[in-house]
Amino acid sequence: MRQNLKMRKLAVVLLLVILAWEWSAGCRRPEQKPLRREPETEFRYTEPEITLYDNATGQKKRIKFEEYIAGVVAAEMEPTWPSEALAAQAILARTFTLFKIRYEKGVPQHGADASTSAEEFQAYDPGRITPQVREAVRKTRGEVIKYRGRYIRAWFHSNAGGRTATAVEGLNFTKEPTPYIKSVEDPGQKVAKPEAKAWSASFPVDEVRAAVIEQTGRDPGAITVASIPKKGLSGRAVTIRLGKATISGAALRTALGPDKMRSTLIDRLELRDGVLHMAGRGYGHGVGMSQWGAYYMAEKGRSYRDIIHYYFKDVTIDKIWK
Template sequence: MKLPKNKKGLCLVLGIIITVLFSGCPPKAKKPFEPKKVGKEPTITLYINETGERKRIPIEEYIQGVVAAEMDTSWPVNALAAQAILARTFTMKQIKTKGGVPQHKADASTSVEEFQAYDASKINDNVRKAVAMTRGEVIRYKGEYINAWFSACDGGESASAAEGLAYHKEKTPYIKAGVKDGCMNITVPENKSWTIRFPLASVRGAVKEVTGKDPGPLNSSNVKIIKWGPSGRAESLRIGNTVVSGPALRLALGNDKMRSIFLNKFTVEGNNLVVSGKGYGHGVGMCQWGARKFAEQGKSPEDIIRFYFRDITIDKMWK
């Protein structure tokens, strides 16, 4: 083939040759999701509920105070580090989806009711190390921050968001339900078995608070569990003439009193509702006692997270 002398002609011929050579090549595969480039650590506005002050603080410094408040600071560093990843994820999701705590014109709050637990006075070297080793790490599912749920003790088996929290707002396919972590082998006695008695008047008031309806007089024949969840939790309860979800009743009665809905007894005795069960918390997402167990076995913070969550990425968002 004779090539033309001018540059334009040469380029045209070369273009034809390239087209012929590569026209039969298959199209390039679509690139998988790639996390955003590592950026700069954010500084957030923290509302101090105790004083009403708004304080500008680097987010990693803030996460130290959250981890110190949420988990025993003497626990293994890798368990604390897994907690740090969850705390950082929760913070970023709340800021992105809700604007933090707009009622205080802040990104975060020191109130556990408004945002998440925070106690800077408990920060120690363990916490500092745990936060530093996971610096910038967050959990995402298909590029979006997950609901970074955790509980103190899942009773040995985790729950779905629907079962443990009666959460139906959005699908949460990244939650591993039904995983068994062996946490009951190392947790404290009060998580292995607990019993509490609630005066029937308190139960009646709690149901009215949840449903807006008075359930009427309560007795042993009209108070019972009517639906068990896949993991064995009390998902739905009949209280008098009213049906209420287990998670909703637990919150109304006090989640520090009715420690979980992993129940083995739910009955009226005299003027009290007697409730017995195991575990502490809703059981969705990471179990803190399970995290401690895995950390003691040498598991990394990321491995601990992946045990409780599926199909997720752990992305480093800043250096």
């Protein structure tokens, strides 16, 4: 009996010694800081519904997320294009939507997650949905693009004119770093339709002057000189000098009309007889994925994953619902 008691006491003492040693050793270990992760909406692998505002009717409706994405892909890209190009567009549309909802509260002016306006959100036209679009959305279901656990700004454009742009260069975007955006050679110029390959436009100087004032709040005065003081990696006009004012190329394009001044990849800029004449290449801001580039790559047998990783650097393609 006494022997058993002694053994129990010895076991307790040994246990206390071991615990004391582990505690002291633990105190000497460097502090393990938790990884900082950007909080995301938890879908628990279930497709969500969103509230969609119809700009034509002023009505809101609930719609399944993937059904909405099909309508976006059909509106933003030619619905008969190769499957892998449509699939890449589907992932960009899904990522764009979730970024806007998660970080910018969707379209709060309408009290909705999304709208049917291309200016406010994304283009949307369910009437253009084809079997090819359905298949592209189905095979990428729930897939999004992330950089270090956070949805990216999923920019895209029609054709880069030979080389894509950084966010600062193409969009004058300085709100936050976008290290996943890179400037790469774009094969879209090889296959783009003429209207997306090259452009020219002319603007009366009075219209240009009003555009500069609208965007900068500064009056350039009489516009008798025009030049491009700074170009970016892709050759785009980062800044444009007009009279006494300097404006970003992206801002001038917005003010003059992106369907007229189709890009900031300007090959010719001259004043003649009170008119500003321009000519350039590409169509769109040139940032992110070139749609005509995606078309070319898909035709050459590249997958949608290849396309996304070509245009976006160090990103992951994550499936967030089944």
